[in-house]
Amino acid sequence: MWRVIGQKRWFSWKIQRLPRLQRQLTTILLISFVFLEACIPKVIAQNTPSSSSSNGRPPQEFAIEPADRTAIVGKAAVLPCRVLNKVGTLQWTRDAFGLGSDRELKGFPRYTMIGSDDEGDFSLQISRVTLEDDALFQCQVGAADGVKGIRSRNAAFTVYVPPEP
Numbered sequence: 001m002w003r004v005i006g007q008k009r010w011f012s013w014k015i016q017r018l019p020r021l022q023r024q025l026t027t028i029l030l031i032s033f034v035f036l037e038a039c040i041p042k043v044i045a046q047n048t049p050s051s052s053s054s055n056g057r058p059p060q061e062f063a064i065e066p067a068d069r070t071a072i073v074g075k076a077a078v079l080p081c082r083v084l085n086k087v088g089t090l091q092w093t094r095d096a097f098g099l100g101s102d103r104e105l106k107g108f109p110r111y112t113m114i115g116s117d118d119e120g121d122f123s124l125q126i127s128r129v130t131l132e133d134d135a136l137f138q139c140q141v142g143a144a145d146g147v148k149g150i151r152s153r154n155a156a157f158t159v160y161v162p163p164e165p
Contacts, residue, residue, distance in 0.1 A: 055146040058085045066139055066155035071129045073161050079124040081139035081152060088142035088149055092124050095135045134159040
């Protein structure tokens with residue numbers, strides 16, 4: 001703010017406004033720090049894998065996730081999936097469509113979950129591969145008992161037809 005005294009202008013905000021401006025800035029900074037202090041730990045906790053769930057159980061996690069692979073029509077193939085600390089229901093998906101949670105997948109007679117529950121092995125075996133199997137597969141474990149669900153990466157399963165002799 002300019003103040004006119006006679007013919008001279010004095011830049012008077014330095015004298016009159018500075019203490020008020022300092023108070024306002026101090027208040028704004030204090031509120032900002034309190035807000036950040038309250039929010040940052042929550043944001044970090046949401047974006048960091050926890051070592052345990054809210055009920056003290058360890059989180060479900062993949063020891064082995066399915067990887068992209070290729071297969072030839074008529075042959076067998078296996079997509080691996082091994083889970084540590086599994087408490088939820090596990091299912092495989094093909095192009096985001098759930099195949100089921102039983103080891104013998106009803107409606108999909110060529111698909112079987114092989115491995116051992118004790119070892120957390122739920123690998124998907126595909127017998128007599130067909131072109132219909134050319135898809136994205138994913139291993140999923142649902143949430144249970146306060147433990148969050150997990151999803152593996154999408155594995156591209158590419159099917160090739162052998163050349164005619």
